[in-house]
Amino acid sequence: MNPEKTEKTSKIDLNRNDMPKQSPEIRRHNFNEVALGYSEGLAVQEAKRCLQCKKPKCKTGCPVEIDIPDFISFIVKGDFSSGIKKLKEKNCLPAVCGRVCPQEAQCESQCILGNKKGEIAIGRLERFLADWEATKGKVDMPPKAKPTGKKIAIVGSGPAGVTVAGDLILLGHEVTIFEALHKAGGVLTYGIPEFRLPKAIVAREVDYVRRLGAKVITDYVVGKTRSIDELLKEFDAVFVGTGAGLPWFMDIPGENLNGVYSANEYLTRMNLMKGYQFPMSSTPVRKHVRVAVVGGGNVAMDSARTALRMGAEEVRIIYRRSHAELPARLEESENAEEEGVIFNMLTLPVKYIGDENGWLKEIECLKMELGEPDASGRRRPIEIPDSNFRMQMDAVVCAIGNSPNPLVPSTTPGLQTTRHGTLVADQETGKTTKERVWAGGDIVTGAATVILAMGAGRKAARSINEYLETGKW
Amino acid sequence: MNKVIERKVIVPNMHLLTIEAPDIASKVKPGQFVIVRANDEGERIPLSVADWDEGKGTITIIFMEVGASTGALACLAAGDFVATCVGPLGNETEIGNFGTVMCIGGCYGIGSLYPVVKALKKSGNKVIMVFEARSNYLIYWVDRYIKLADKVFNITRDGSIGYKGHISRLSDVVNGLPDPPDRIIVNGCTFLMARASEMTKDLGIPTLVNLNPIMIDGTGMCGVCRVTVGGKMKFACVDGPEFEGHKVDWKEFLARRKAYLEEEALFFRRSEPKQAVHKEGKCQA
Numbered sequence: 001m002n003p004e005k006t007e008k009t010s011k012i013d014l015n016r017n018d019m020p021k022q023s024p025e026i027r028r029h030n031f032n033e034v035a036l037g038y039s040e041g042l043a044v045q046e047a048k049r050c051l052q053c054k055k056p057k058c059k060t061g062c063p064v065e066i067d068i069p070d071f072i073s074f075i076v077k078g079d080f081s082s083g084i085k086k087l088k089e090k091n092c093l094p095a096v097c098g099r100v101c102p103q104e105a106q107c108e109s110q111c112i113l114g115n116k117k118g119e120i121a122i123g124r125l126e127r128f129l130a131d132w133e134a135t136k137g138k139v140d141m142p143p144k145a146k147p148t149g150k151k152i153a154i155v156g157s158g159p160a161g162v163t164v165a166g167d168l169i170l171l172g173h174e175v176t177i178f179e180a181l182h183k184a185g186g187v188l189t190y191g192i193p194e195f196r197l198p199k200a201i202v203a204r205e206v207d208y209v210r211r212l213g214a215k216v217i218t219d220y221v222v223g224k225t226r227s228i229d230e231l232l233k234e235f236d237a238v239f240v241g242t243g244a245g246l247p248w249f250m251d252i253p254g255e256n257l258n259g260v261y262s263a264n265e266y267l268t269r270m271n272l273m274k275g276y277q278f279p280m281s282s283t284p285v286r287k288h289v290r291v292a293v294v295g296g297g298n299v300a301m302d303s304a305r306t307a308l309r310m311g312a313e314e315v316r317i318i319y320r321r322s323h324a325e326l327p328a329r330l331e332e333s334e335n336a337e338e339e340g341v342i343f344n345m346l347t348l349p350v351k352y353i354g355d356e357n358g359w360l361k362e363i364e365c366l367k368m369e370l371g372e373p374d375a376s377g378r379r380r381p382i383e384i385p386d387s388n389f390r391m392q393m394d395a396v397v398c399a400i401g402n403s404p405n406p407l408v409p410s411t412t413p414g415l416q417t418t419r420h421g422t423l424v425a426d427q428e429t430g431k432t433t434k435e436r437v438w439a440g441g442d443i444v445t446g447a448a449t450v451i452l453a454m455g456a457g458r459k460a461a462r463s464i465n466e467y468l469e470t471g472k473w
Numbered sequence: 474m475n476k477v478i479e480r481k482v483i484v485p486n487m488h489l490l491t492i493e494a495p496d497i498a499s500k501v502k503p504g505q506f507v508i509v510r511a512n513d514e515g516e517r518i519p520l521s522v523a524d525w526d527e528g529k530g531t532i533t534i535i536f537m538e539v540g541a542s543t544g545a546l547a548c549l550a551a552g553d554f555v556a557t558c559v560g561p562l563g564n565e566t567e568i569g570n571f572g573t574v575m576c577i578g579g580c581y582g583i584g585s586l587y588p589v590v591k592a593l594k595k596s597g598n599k600v601i602m603v604f605e606a607r608s609n610y611l612i613y614w615v616d617r618y619i620k621l622a623d624k625v626f627n628i629t630r631d632g633s634i635g636y637k638g639h640i641s642r643l644s645d646v647v648n649g650l651p652d653p654p655d656r657i658i659v660n661g662c663t664f665l666m667a668r669a670s671e672m673t674k675d676l677g678i679p680t681l682v683n684l685n686p687i688m689i690d691g692t693g694m695c696g697v698c699r700v701t702v703g704g705k706m707k708f709a710c711v712d713g714p715e716f717e718g719h720k721v722d723w724k725e726f727l728a729r730r731k732a733y734l735e736e737e738a739l740f741f742r743r744s745e746p747k748q749a750v751h752k753e754g755k756c757q758a
Contacts, residue, residue: 180559180690180692181690182510182556182557182559190694218557219557219559220496220559221562221692224500224560224561225496225500225559225560226500245692245693245694246693246694247694249696249699249706251706255699256700256706256725257728258728258729258732261697264694264695265689265695268689268690268695269689269695272689273516273517278736279736280514281514282514282515282516282541282542282545283516283517283689284516284737285736286732286733286735357728358724358727358728359728405692405693405694407692407693407711
């Protein structure tokens with residue numbers, strides 16, 4: 001026996017395998033995916049580090065309870081086909097989740113090797129399996145139950161809606177997804193940029209549910225083209241997964257100047273409308289030289305990194321707390337920093353100043369300091385009086401969050417909302433205050449993550465199926 | 474994908490487009506709009522609905538050919554398809570018995586006011602229609618309006634019909650009436666709506682306008698259509714498109730409308746040099 005090998009297998013390997021990435025100098029000039037994914041060799045090497053715990057804690061950190069050690073053990077054996085099957089039992093969007101899930105706060109945070117900072121790269125392995133399946137060219141279709149004759153309408157084709165669709169169609173129900181935009185995928189399509197989540201992957205995942213038999217109707221605004229009550233006449237159940245799509249602004253002077261965008265607008269222009277191909281695509285995009293992005297979440301990082309790729313010379317993140325409180329994933333803020341985004345922490349914009357043509361030219365900010373922790377547990381930012389200063393900027397992207405889109409709640413009598421505008425829905429079942437209507441994802445929780453939306457979708461699907469079988473609300 | 478039933482030039486540079494859209498035709502109300510995308514690479518543009526036929530399941534739009542996107546729509550023929558036609562979006566125009574309502578239409582607004590005037594008449598209003606155009610040959614659907622409206626006036630820049638001059642002649646139209654109208658509704662280009670609102674403010678007549686900002690999704694998601702009304706930020710797509718003209722910040726609105734003028738030109742200037750081959754001094758493309 002090779003003594004070196006014995007040495008390796010007998011010891012716990014704490015060396016997390018890095019995933020190859022495009023170098024920052026190159027990637028800041030293109031929209032191709034930043035992280036390149038594991039090779040088969042790297043994936044097996046990483047998978048072998050898994051201790052296959054008897055009571056896996058990673059699983060408890062996953063909102064959809066994927067059988068993590070099981071799928072990893074298939075990678076170790078090189079049986080990727082069984083691995084992806086195992087993964088898909090619990091997660092119908094592995095290529096997406098492997099990329100955009102905050103694993104460091106979920107499954108990976110629970111990994112026992114994390115005690116020694118060597119947690120298994122579960123997300124990367126998940127991504128590997130999904131990509132392996134895609135390149136193999138043949139996606140195995142799981143068996144479908146025989147038709148029940150029950151019809152379900154799903155409003156919104158984002159992660160929550162697609163999960164509900166995938167689950168219910170396998171149970172033999174007839175599923176129709178309604179999407180307001182011209183492309184399915186919700187935030188995965190209009191929001192998350194190409195370099196973080198290639199659109200071909202989203203299209204593939206939506207196509208999978210379509211091939212399972214779900215009908216996807218785009219360009220259809222439920223609440224406008226047809227109301228929920230009208231849908232209820234044709235369908236046995238309705239699931240509302242319309243997301244958090246109403247951008248917040250700060251209510252400061254100058255916000256309606258040209259050059260001030262909501263992150264939704266900025267990213268939609270670039271992603272959904274292919275603005276990055278302008279003028280070959282026809283949605284106009286203005287070239288900006290100095291771009292400020294207000295906010296510290298993933299959407300802010302996405303916007304800043306998009307601005308760089310659009311050719312901006314100076315891109316700044318303006319955030320009112322400090323680095324430690326940035327809500328973005330560490331990986332994303334690191335990527336942004338590597339690419340050259342400048343971070344202006346403890347800074348709050350108070351006023352936008354325009355030129356004579358109504359275009360932004362300067363922003364006025366205040367310096368902040370951190371006080372006592374607030375309700376969110378993070379230290380509260382406090383304005384430093386008279387610390388005003390100005391920055392020359394020709395664009396601002398406001399990425400401070402979204403409220404739920406009110407279109408469905410406001411046109412559906414009987415659907416109760418909270419004071420935050422989210423739909424009231426049971427946490428375990430997704431049942432709303434209106435009979436035969438379920439809801440899940442950001443429309444219930446407020447802006448959150450893809451995987452939480454999927455988790456909610458899964459629970460709702462279970463509850464919908466139960467209702468369809470028993471007839472009991 | 475929606476089938477094009479008809480597309481024709483109605484007056485120079487102004488097109489009538491009838492699209493198969495049964496769901497929209499059964500739902501649309503006066504003052505609402507749809508978002509249309511001519512093809513897969515196309516921009517999403519909001520266009521007011523000028524007419525519909527629920528029985529046939531069709532809607533009709535009147536639009537002016539101004540840029541790349543309307544240019545693509547202008548190339549459509551019956552039997553073609555538009556990539557997107559979604560709606561009806563926005564709130565409907567407030568309809569009630571107001572007494573006498575003056576409707577001022579210019580450009581595409583002559584079309585979009587038609588269902589409004591129909592509904593106003595149905596609710597028992599007296600309707601005075603005012604056409605505003607550069608010249609009489611740019612006014613359309615006169616026959617339709619003559620059947621509906623109680624009185625019709627024209628204001629043309631060249632004086633070819635009616636009052637000569639710009640919308641500033643509106644005060645002459647109003648002052649010539651035995652009683653001022655109880656409300657004025659203006660549909661048309663931004664300048665027309667802004668200027669008319671300015672004038673009716675002095676005349677003290679409540680005025681409603683149907684705003685036409687740049688939009689993307691049309692469902693409140695992107696916020697590009699934001700407009701300041703009465704000092705508050707509103708989204709034209711979900712809070713409007715109808716607003717009180719006297720409360721709109723027109724200067725800001727105009728600036729926002731013009732945000733992409735330069736880029737629009739850029740789109741037309743894009744060149745694909747590989748496609749043009751020059752040989753012996755001649756273009757072989």
